[in-house]
Amino acid sequence: MRKNGGMHSGRPFSDRRWLLPFLASLSVSAVLFLATIFGPFSPHHTEDPESLDIATITGAEDSFEYTLHLKKKSMEDRHFHLEIEAPRIAYLITGTKGDSQRMRRALQAIYHPRNQYILHLDLEAPPRERIDLAMYVRSDPVFGLVENVHVIAKANLVTYRGPTMIACTLHAIAMLLRGNLKWDWFINLSASDYPLMTQDDILHVFSSLQRDLNFIEHTQITGWKLNQRAKPIIIDPGLYLSKKFDVVVTSEKRELPKSFKLFTGSAWVMLSRSFLEYCIWGWENLPRTLLMYYVNFISSPEDTSTPSSATPMNSLTRPSDTTSITSLGTLHQSNTPAHSP
Known part of the structure; x- marks a missing residue:
């Protein structure tokens, strides 16, 4: 009785007919798993380099075609924005006697390596003040490296009720043009001016505008x-x-x-x-x-x-x-x- 019972209980382990379907199912599952992982990297998908980026970023659960379309559109937009170069602005900061410190403050507040800056202390300011301003610009390591800050050595006498202010402005513009410097817009400021926006924000706003626009009141x-x-x-x-x-x-x-x-x-x-x-x-x-x-x-x-x-x-x-x-x-x-x- 024990022998027969032992032989009956061991029959499922001695019967190997289940092994072939199991191996077949395992092989099919492995093929499907590998196809899921390596499918996006097949030659069909690697024809477009943008598709390769999408496969590595998005995964395979969502609608691949829909995600691919949106990603291509965003990349095209990014390339379009990269083609638009930020503008360059030329600033003229003018002051008179006792304005050198305020001119430094204004310069620091609006400074950006892309821009050009011209400083003008009129003839009423003592020579010592003008020399100190020039030495300040020369000693600054950033100004010396970029070389985009200029001090007018031959000062003009400015009477603010007369045309000499226009003559001073035209003088600065002529210097910018003669120096073959890169700039798109010109802004004249006084030593008492202070910006309400950072230069990065200003350049970003004006980067989408036509470079031949003028702004006046x-x-x-x-x-x-x-x-x-x-x-x-x-x-x-x-x-x-x-x-x-x-x-x-x-x-x-x-x-x-x-x-x-x-x-x-x-x-x-x-x-x-x-x-x-x-x-x-x-x-x-x-x-x-x-x-x-x-x-x-x-x-x-x-x-x-x-x-x-x-x-x-x-x-x-x-x-x-x-x-x-x-x-x-x-x-x-x-x-x-x-x-x-």
Whole structure:
């Protein structure tokens, strides 16, 4: 009885018919497992290098085609953004006697290696203060390495009610153009200015804009300003003296110009390089005509003009077949060239 019972209980272990189906199932499972792991790396998928990146990142659970489509789109967007280079801004920081420390503060606040900076202490500041400012720039290791901070050694005398402020600004722009420096926009600041945004944020915002846009603030001169600014004839002693005096108002009056309208606004602007090249290297006489007109104009940095048929605008491009004029305070454009009054 024990023998028979022992033989009966050992029969399942002596019967090997179950082994073949088990091995077949195991082989099929192994093949499917290996195909799941190494399938995305087959030659069919490696034809596109972008698919290889997706396979290693996304896995195989979700919809592969849908994930592949979204990933390709994001990579194309990333390549598109990489093609857009951040702009470069040229800053002019101006100051007078006692402003050197504030100019340093403003420079540190707006400094960025991509930009260009010109510092101008006017002739009223003592030579010692100007030398200290130049030594500060020269001794800074970052400024020395990047070489994008420049101090105007031959200072100008600036009378803020006269045209000498425009002359100082044009001087700085001419230096930027002559030095063949890379920049897209020009901003003039005073020593008392301080930024509300970081330079990285500013460059990021302007990276998506056209590089020929100009940013100005203006309004048409009306009422008392026409009589107290446009009609008087002034003489700025800063044009020919080495000591600052207030502007001299003559007893003579002049008529308002009939070929263009007068506007007023802020003297602090952001102008494109293409427009300033037109102002400095102008291939026509319009910039020089307007400059001569504003030489005898009270607060000329805050005023500008446009042909009477023009419609004022806030952001304009460099003139090609149209005409733009400015006094570095505001900017306008029209299809009719302006003439001297």
